[in-house]
Amino acid sequence: MRRFVFKLPDIGEGISEAEIVAWHVAVGDRVEEDQQLADMMTDKATVEMESPVAGTVVELAGEVGDQVSIGAALVVIETDADEGDGAIEPSLETIDDIAPGDLPVEETRAEEVEAQFEAETPGVEAVLEPFPSPAKQEEAPAPSPTRAHVLASPAVRARAADLGIDLASVKSDGDRIRHADLDAYLRYGTGQGYHAPHASHARADETIKVIGMRRRIAENMAASKRAIPHFTYVDEIDVTALEEMRADLNANRGARPKLTMLPLLIAAICKTIPAFPMINARYDDEAGVVTRHGSVHLGMATQTDAGLMVPVIRDAQDRNVWQLATEIGRLAEAARTGKAKSEELSGSTLTITSLGPLGGIATTPVINRPEVAIIGPNKIVERPVFAKNNQGGDEIRRAKLMNLSISCDHRVVDGWDAASFVQALKKYLETPVLLFAD
Structure with a gap:
């Protein structure tokens, strides 16, 4: 041995x-x-x-x-x-021999590490982590049979039955039980056999050790907020024409993948970036160097059972919308099943984070450090808007509107740059035919 x-x-x-x-x-x-x-x-x-x-x-x-x-x-x-x-x-x-306890164990320490798991997401999505399933609630005990000699109107009896109250346990100053007696019982009574309808029940406290992915997310988010002076700009975009074009493309897609809003938004971002290189950048604050990247390696915040991960779409600027849709599906599935490779979870130059069907009016996403910006589309809503008709008069029409958020590192990106970038991006999203123009 x-x-x-x-x-x-x-x-x-x-x-x-x-x-x-x-x-x-x-x-x-x-x-x-x-x-x-x-x-x-x-x-x-x-x-x-x-x-x-x-x-x-x-x-x-x-x-x-x-x-x-x-x-x-x-x-x-x-x-x-x-x-x-x-x-x-x-x-x-x-x-030959190891005494128990001789194995060295490094003390746990929190370091500022490069944020590879992104963001909300970095972002708001970090608060959407699944909570442990609540303990099974006890069912309210069935009410005891009401004794026949207790006098009460049908309405009082029905209310008592709904509340699970045994009328025999309710005191009354008169010859019959009235609603006021039920109210007094609820307020001052012993509550025998009574549970308020749909009432929550207390459950035991839980202590959960912060380890693994959750620890990495916590460290990355804390490092990002501690080191980066964030600011967020939000603008409203009319995506009515974009949604109509998306529906047409899906109706005639053949064997190509179905398009969501995300690949169209990524295509618009890639067309906008060349005029705003400060957005697609990484900041090494220790060396004092900003690297403006020529290629768009887009991080895609993805919610998984293990926590928030950020798989990266390499060279997004070289892919068409259907290629983007395919790669989005592949990377999201790899992240959710834990099969994403290390190189697929690092090297992003800009991140996009979306709450999907949860939407939200506006978000203030947390930057995926050492990047300098993160973009957050919000839910699409239908609202009436004022517009000009062909005769130059005013009209009211139905429109699909979406708020778009961008959080930036104020050390690298000025507010004017962020607003100008979103305005240029808005042009592509509101005139979507430009996405397919050279």
């Missing part, structure tokens, strides 16, 4: 440590070769750690939420291999 230390391998360029987000074994468990031991999260992705040997787990490096340095001991496994039999791979360090 020998003990071997499985050290945390180098699992990503520039990664110095990883967080334990899940253990799949416990001390005393028998493990086989290639069996999953733990899930480790870096700044970019979650990596599964597998056992290179068979044996019994005798020690684990810390608890879920702890940080472990690259090269530090992660798991100690006691194998059946005899010394010198060659059963152990060279990458494992052989040790």
